[in-house]
Amino acid sequence: LVVRTETPFNAGMPPATLVDSQVTPIERFFVRSHAPAPEIDEAAFRLSVGGATEKTLGLSLGELRDRFPKKTVVATLQCAGNRRAELSAVEPINDQVQWDADPIGNAEWGGVPLREVLQAAGIGEGALHAAFTGLDGVQEKGTTFGFGGSVPIEKAMSAEVLLAYEMNGQPLPLDHGAPLRVVVPGYIGARSVKWLGSISLQAEPSDNHYQARAYKIFPPHVRADTADWPNGLMLGELSVTSAICRPAAGENVAISPVTVQGYAAAGGGRLVERVEVSVDGGESWAVANLLGEPNRWAWRLWEIRLDLDPGEHELISRAWDSAANTQPEDVRKIWNFKGYMNNAWHRVTVNVAG
Amino acid sequence: LVVRTETPFNAGMPPATLVDSQVTPIERFFVRSHAPAPEIDEAAFRLSVGGATEKTLGLSLGELRDRFPKKTVVATLQCAGNRRAELSAVEPINDQVQWDADPIGNAEWGGVPLREVLQAAGIGEGALHAAFTGLDGVQEKGTTFGFGGSVPIEKAMSAEVLLAYEMNGQPLPLDHGAPLRVVVPGYIGARSVKWLGSISLQAEPSDNHYQARAYKIFPPHVRADTADWPNGLMLGELSVTSAICRPAAGENVAISPVTVQGYAAAGGGRLVERVEVSVDGGESWAVANLLGEPNRWAWRLWEIRLDLDPGEHELISRAWDSAANTQPEDVRKIWNFKGYMNNAWHRVTVNVAG
Numbered sequence: 015l016v017v018r019t020e021t022p023f024n025a026g027m028p029p030a031t032l033v034d035s036q037v038t039p040i041e042r043f044f045v046r047s048h049a050p051a052p053e054i055d056e057a058a059f060r061l062s063v064g065g066a067t068e069k070t071l072g073l074s075l076g077e078l079r080d081r082f083p084k085k086t087v088v089a090t091l092q093c094a095g096n097r098r099a100e101l102s103a104v105e106p107i108n109d110q111v112q113w114d115a116d117p118i119g120n121a122e123w124g125g126v127p128l129r130e131v132l133q134a135a136g137i138g139e140g141a142l143h144a145a146f147t148g149l150d151g152v153q154e155k156g157t158t159f160g161f162g163g164s165v166p167i168e169k170a171m172s173a174e175v176l177l178a179y180e181m182n183g184q185p186l187p188l189d190h191g192a193p194l195r196v197v198v199p200g201y202i203g204a205r206s207v208k209w210l211g212s213i214s215l216q217a218e219p220s221d222n223h224y225q226a227r228a229y230k231i232f233p234p235h236v237r238a239d240t241a242d243w244p245n246g247l248m249l250g251e252l253s254v255t256s257a258i259c260r261p262a263a264g265e266n267v268a269i270s271p272v273t274v275q276g277y278a279a280a281g282g283g284r285l286v287e288r289v290e291v292s293v294d295g296g297e298s299w300a301v302a303n304l305l306g307e308p309n310r311w312a313w314r315l316w317e318i319r320l321d322l323d324p325g326e327h328e329l330i331s332r333a334w335d336s337a338a339n340t341q342p343e344d345v346r347k348i349w350n351f352k353g354y355m356n357n358a359w360h361r362v363t364v365n366v367a368g
Numbered sequence: 369l370v371v372r373t374e375t376p377f378n379a380g381m382p383p384a385t386l387v388d389s390q391v392t393p394i395e396r397f398f399v400r401s402h403a404p405a406p407e408i409d410e411a412a413f414r415l416s417v418g419g420a421t422e423k424t425l426g427l428s429l430g431e432l433r434d435r436f437p438k439k440t441v442v443a444t445l446q447c448a449g450n451r452r453a454e455l456s457a458v459e460p461i462n463d464q465v466q467w468d469a470d471p472i473g474n475a476e477w478g479g480v481p482l483r484e485v486l487q488a489a490g491i492g493e494g495a496l497h498a499a500f501t502g503l504d505g506v507q508e509k510g511t512t513f514g515f516g517g518s519v520p521i522e523k524a525m526s527a528e529v530l531l532a533y534e535m536n537g538q539p540l541p542l543d544h545g546a547p548l549r550v551v552v553p554g555y556i557g558a559r560s561v562k563w564l565g566s567i568s569l570q571a572e573p574s575d576n577h578y579q580a581r582a583y584k585i586f587p588p589h590v591r592a593d594t595a596d597w598p599n600g601l602m603l604g605e606l607s608v609t610s611a612i613c614r615p616a617a618g619e620n621v622a623i624s625p626v627t628v629q630g631y632a633a634a635g636g637g638r639l640v641e642r643v644e645v646s647v648d649g650g651e652s653w654a655v656a657n658l659l660g661e662p663n664r665w666a667w668r669l670w671e672i673r674l675d676l677d678p679g680e681h682e683l684i685s686r687a688w689d690s691a692a693n694t695q696p697e698d699v700r701k702i703w704n705f706k707g708y709m710n711n712a713w714h715r716v717t718v719n720v721a722g
Contacts (some may be wrong), residue, residue: 231692233644235652247641251691281691284636287601290587296701299587337605337635338585338709339693340702347650347697355692 015045018111022047023189026116029259033275033315036306037088038119040182045189046093046117048161048224049150052209056193061131061177065145065214068136075193078177082126082134087174089199089311090279091206093117094229094249097257097360098353104346107353115257115360118277120313123197124180129171132215137167141215144170146196146207147222154223162222163205163229165198165250167215174199174283174311177210199311200282202249202354204229219248231350238351252281254341255357256289256316256333261364268367271319274302276360279313280335286314287338292330293320296343296359299332324368331360369399372465376401377543380470383613387629387669390660391442392473394536399543400447400471402515402578403504406563410547415485415531419499419568422490429547432531436480436488441528443553443665444633445560447471448583448603451611451714452707458700461707469611469714472631474667477551478534483525486569491521495569498524500550500561501576508577516576517559517583519552519604521569528553528637528665531564553665554636556603556708558583573602585704592705606635608695609711610643610670610687615718622721625673628656630714633667634689640668641692646684647674650697650713653686678722685714 015025026044034042056075064070073081099112111117132144145164152161169175176197179186186192191208198205204224219225230246256278261267278286285308290299302318320329332341342348345358369379380398388396410429418424427435453466465471486498499518506515523529530551533540540546545562552559558578573579584600610632615621632640639662644653656672674683686695696702699712 231688233642233653233655247688247690247692249692251638253692253694282636282638284605288587298589301587334585334601336601337693338601338603338607338711339691340607340696342694343697343701348694357692 015042016116018113022049023051024111026113028262029115029257030262032116032118032277033259036120036315037182038121040184040187043119043121043190044093044117046203047189047208049152051188052150054149054193054209059193061194061210062212063131063135065216066138066141067215068138071131071135073131075179078126078179078194082130084124085127085176086122086124087176087197087199087311088120088122088309089174089197090118090120090313091197091203092252092279094202094204094354096255097356100345100358101349101353101356104349107351110353115259117203118279118313121181122183123176123178124183125176125178125197127173128175128177128196131177132170138215140217142167142217143215143219145214145216145220145222146210147212148207148209149211150209159222160211161207161224162220163207163225164220165201165205169198169201200251202229202252205250228352229354231352231354234347234349236351249354252279253355253357254280254284254286254333254335254339256331256341257360258329258331258362261362263362264364266365266367270322270366272322272366273317273319274329275315275317276331277313277315278333280333283310285310285336286333287336288334289316290332291318291320293322293327295328296330322366324366326363326365329362329364369396370470372467376403377405378465380467382616383469383611384616386470386472386631387613390474390669391536392475394538394541397473397475397544398447398471400557401543401562403506405542406504408503408547408563413547415548415564416566417485417489419570420492420495421569422492425485425489427485429533432480432533432548436484438478439481439530440476440478441530441551441553441665442474442476442663443528443551444472444474444667445551445557446606446633448556448558448708450609451710454699454712455703455707455710458703461705464707469613471557472633472667475535476537477530477532478537479530479532479551481527482529482531482550485531486524492569494571496521496571497569497573499568499570499574499576500564501566502561502563503565504563513576514565515561515578516574517561517579518574519555519559523552523555554605556583556606559604582706583708585706585708588701588703590705603708606633607709607711608634608638608640608687608689608693610685610695611714612683612685612716615716617716618718620719620721624676624720626676626720627671627673628683629669629671630685631667631669632687634687637664638689638691639664640687641690642688643670644686645672645674647676647681649682650684676720678720680717680719683716683718
């Protein structure tokens with residue numbers, strides 16, 4: 015893993031390695047943390063479930079395993095800050111992790127469907143959002159609190175949202191949120207709260223800093239001091255994206271045809287319908303081969319072989335989802351001062367040997 | 369209505385009039401037909417429901433009204449060919465209706481939730497799609513058949529899909545599909561089959577020409593004779609879009625500030641989160657005021673007052689949806705030979721008097 019920050023721990027793999035397998039091995043799965051991993055006494059651990067519920071629950075890990083069905087979901091997690099470095103190249107975005115196309119991975123998550131737990135607690139009146147709070151200690155503005163976020167109740171009650179205690183068939187690793195994390199497929203990674211301590215059903219989205227203020231996008235001309243924070247676009251479902259992983263940026267390629275490989279992902283359960291690659295600045299596009307099978311919650315790896323003349327070439331990828339949304343052309347036009355949701359056409363310049 | 373073609377009847381209002389009301393009056397609602405309106409004997413009419421169902425049904429209009437609950441849904445319908453004229457300006461798209469930003473409208477539809485009828489028939493094994501066929505007579509490739517299309521069974525079973533027999537509290541007009549039409553909110557208008565005659569549950573999408581071949585998008589370099597038809601992107605949910613309705617293109621505006629008004633719509637139940645307007649080619653954007661209330665199935669009208677110097681100005685709008693998808697910048701980069709889903713930034717040039 016390429017370490018971005020040590021404390022809290024943030025790291026990812028070189029993008030070229032992401033396309034090695036449909037399911038990302040744990041040791042290669044990016045880590046995104048807002049606080050150091052907390053020490054949690056698993057014997058004493060109780061997941062608190064309350065708010066607008068008919069009763070409150072305090073569930074031990076044993077109860078979560080024994081009282082509720084276990085389900086596995088193959089799902090991609092992606093940080094809303096994916097490809098922030100390209101935004102920072104337009105205008106620097108400070109105090110944020112400078113991610114390349116690396117904070118994305120696909121795993122088989124095992125755990126309890128969240129809706130089973132919510133049904134056991136009973137959905138109360140006015141329960142419009144499920145808010146999650148972690149047991150970590152984020153420091154922000156001089157206070158310490160658990161990282162948190164929320165999803166609408168319809169999403170919380172969907173079949174795909176898990177309280178996960180396993181990853182790729184292994185016990186969930188500490189860096190990925192052990193002993194228990196939320197996994198919200200199709201949403202920005204920040205909603206998949208790690209080191210989960212409590213769930214609250216409530217009428218409004220979470221008032222946690224990371225829901226109420228961070229993870230919002232603002233128009234390009236807005237800066238922190240001019241932001242109308244309550245009216246920022248509160249992120250939820252991911253937008254459609256793709257990235258070229260191989261060849262890597264700046265790579266010298268010995269021979270043509272060149273095999274170009276990458277990933278594509280669509281948010282909210284939409285499917286990746288098509289990935290296109292251009293070598294002429296977007297004037298014409300070739301259609302890449304989608305690998306594997308369609309899966310509403312998982313990325314789609316793709317590849318294409320291109321005949322390229324010797325010299326320097328800019329390779330561009332763009333994906334289309336099942337709602338016919340595609341990626342914006344120009345990263346400058348979607349720049350935002352927090353550096354989120356850069357799904358502009360992905361561009362990689364390579365050199366083909368003469 | 370501005371008539372685009374007399375037979376079949378296709379017509380829409382000048383875009384400037386679309387923003388007059390949140391609910392579009394019937395007499396101003398665009399009409400999109402692939403065949404002349406059929407003469408249907410309402411007394412003899414029976415809606416056929418079959419395929420992968422536990423039993424087949426033949427439901428009279430009286431039975432549909434009396435045996436099933438009635439529901440109203442305010443929903444926007446939008447043709448996949450909205451703004452085709454802009455695509456044709458890049459390269460002509462022949463034999464298609466040359467729509468401006470007009471084939472869109474928002475109505476209160478009244479009728480039976482489709483799922484009530486499907487539940488009465490019983491969902492059979494292998495029922496993955498609900499296919500609809502009209503009683504009109506489309507002529508295509510020397511044969512005559514009813515216009516048709518399908519939606520996935522999850523959508524068919526959702527709360528918002530109706531078999532509508534009323535529009536804005538009135539009996540459904542013939543041009544809008546009387547006596548019965550499907551209304552599929554959030555999907556391209558073509559799935560809201562008019563003059564509905566039969567519903568079939570089945571394992572595959574409809575093999576009707578308008579699902580299996582038309583209403584697909586292909587990459588910009590593909591033409592009819594090079595299209596890999598089965599692998600086109602089969603349209604379903606709409607992508608995010610917006611349009612400037614007032615001032616109209618080419619309009620001479622007497623005074624500044626200028627009130628700019630338009631519509632925005634997001635597909636698949638996503639919300640319009642933000643509409644931005646630029647007067648400098650997309651370098652900077654002002655945020656428009658969204659009118660009315662959020663509604664997953666209805667358009668969002670918007671307005672903004674702009675101070676403009678005397679002279680010519682290009683006004684541009686773009687919308688963002690709740691999955692952080694936004695509109696593509698350049699219509700040339702999404703050109704497709706069938707002319708669908710043009711959701712590029714909408715550009716209107718106006719003159720401000722000196």
